Amino acid sequence: MSRLAHTVAVRATGVDMFFGTPENRVVALKQAGFEARRGELIMLVGPSGCGKTTLLSVIAGTLTPQAGAVEVFGQRLDGLGQEALTAFRRRNLGFVFQSFNLIPTLTVAENVMVPLLIQGRPFDEAHARALAILDQVGLKGREEGRPNALSGGQQQRVAIARALVHEPPLLICDEPTSALDKDTGAQIMQMVRDLSRSPERCVVVVTHDHRIFRFADRIAEMEDGRISRVVDDPKLLDTTHL
């Protein structure tokens, strides 16, 4: 494999994705192409309904496109079966969701342990690693509390800890700041940037929150189901429609 191939973390080419019946078809992605590199934090931005979340789902292997090729760390996802895709996600992906998706009946530490337990790690080992990463996100002392007892920002920090606890090479963040105020959102993005920064890791953030664009290395703008342009400087983007 060439050095270039190693630097590419995610590559999607000619991806078509539509929903509904043939008579009532909604096109979400139309010949979409996308590339993300190792060591970078790339944002996918665009107006509502432009296909950001669908593209993110395709990259995450939770949706299989009708056409096109998706490659993550050299592994073609479009040909994989459900079991292989599940195993791929288990090993390689960390998720930060818009609505946190922390299980309210579990403790903070137990929530963070979930990816490790899914991987089949022993409970005690998972617990120790969860405590360590919760310390990193500044939640030491809150490990045995319930997520609902935390503020929105703290809950998102728990979600970040959960996304990174198993050290995945690809971190997928879906609108991570949409439920947070400006300052908290900025803190969270700073934390994502600080904790996930690694030459081997790629972070893909879907957002329409232009206040956090400054945390991106590159920004890919989407329009009508495809990437319309990729910029290095957020100032180059017209954010009025976001």
Next chain:
Amino acid sequence: MYRLALNMLFGDRAKLAMLLCGLAFSALLMAQQSSVFFGIMSWTYTPMVNIRAQVWVSDPMVEQVNDAKPLRDTDLGRVRSVDGVAWAAPLHTSFVQARMQDGNFKLITLVGIDADTFAGAPAVLSQGRIEDLRLPDTVIVDEWGAALMGRMGVGPDGKPRNTPLQVGDTFEINDIQARIVGICRVKRAFTGGPFVYTTYDRAKGYTLGARRTLSFMLVEPQKGVAPAELCDRIERDTGLKAWTSDTVIWSWGERSLARNTFWWFWTNTGIPFSFGTAVLLGLFVGIAISGQTFYSFVLENLRYFAAIKAMGAGMGVIARMLIVQAFTAGLIGFGLGAGMAQAIGRVMIEKGMPPFVMYPQILWATFALVLGISLVSAVIGIIKVSRVDAASVFRG
């Protein structure tokens, strides 16, 4: 993941309480109603338990122990002559009216036993001596009957005395005096009347007008002769019907009079249907409440299950999580329900009403049914979760 699955279950206390209520109520209903059913059915062959003999001989047309068809006294000699018979004793059973001191009548089960051998006599006497039955006009009454008939007793002041009958008290059977010389402890019967024991000859006197009074013959096989084998010989040589007296429901043989009595009541009365309906109701209530509650638990956690799926948990792991949750709730629910059924059973046994027999098999069957309910609940949840798209977690 199973530990987390349990923490998820126990973390939602309101749902868990509802789930356990449904399962416990279901287990209670199934175990308690089944136990009362078997208790009532055990009353149908009570004479087999109270009147102990290895072989019973009856008229060929007899179908069950409460349906005695009188035999000729000479049949006793015929049975005694069968090879393998150690001894044979006459037994009279009939339902007669007893007139109490206050003038009221009470239906009793009159049992006439052989005065020489006392074959068929009650095993336990709490008052008096069995030998005193040889005195004129004497009877032995069972404890429950003594208490029941005592309510109809009259004290020296002429007022109702409301205390159990004692040795020395009297009442009348067909205008003939019956003087109590003993109080015995026997199992109550389906027919509800008190057991009144007397001698076979005196029973003839109490049942005036009856041409034949020999209801059954109690037979003891000679050493080395199996009861079932002796039954064959008696039937072959006399044309009468012979029965074994095994009363253990799970091991009784085809010749058992208790077994035939049980099945006679099973097929000729509405008892199994009534109790079967109650047990089915328990099952359906369990499925409805537990299934619905577990389904709502799954629905409430659906987006978390979707997130777990997105994070890389296969459907097998999630299915096992749901099964662990449902079965844990099932185990606790069964424990609570069976415990309550036992507690209610203790009260019933102390009060003597209604009859209550909780065989271990009932508990095992209830356990299996509760786990079945849990499995149905888990399957409903698994189907729901399996239809959830992992990508749905990205839809806000």
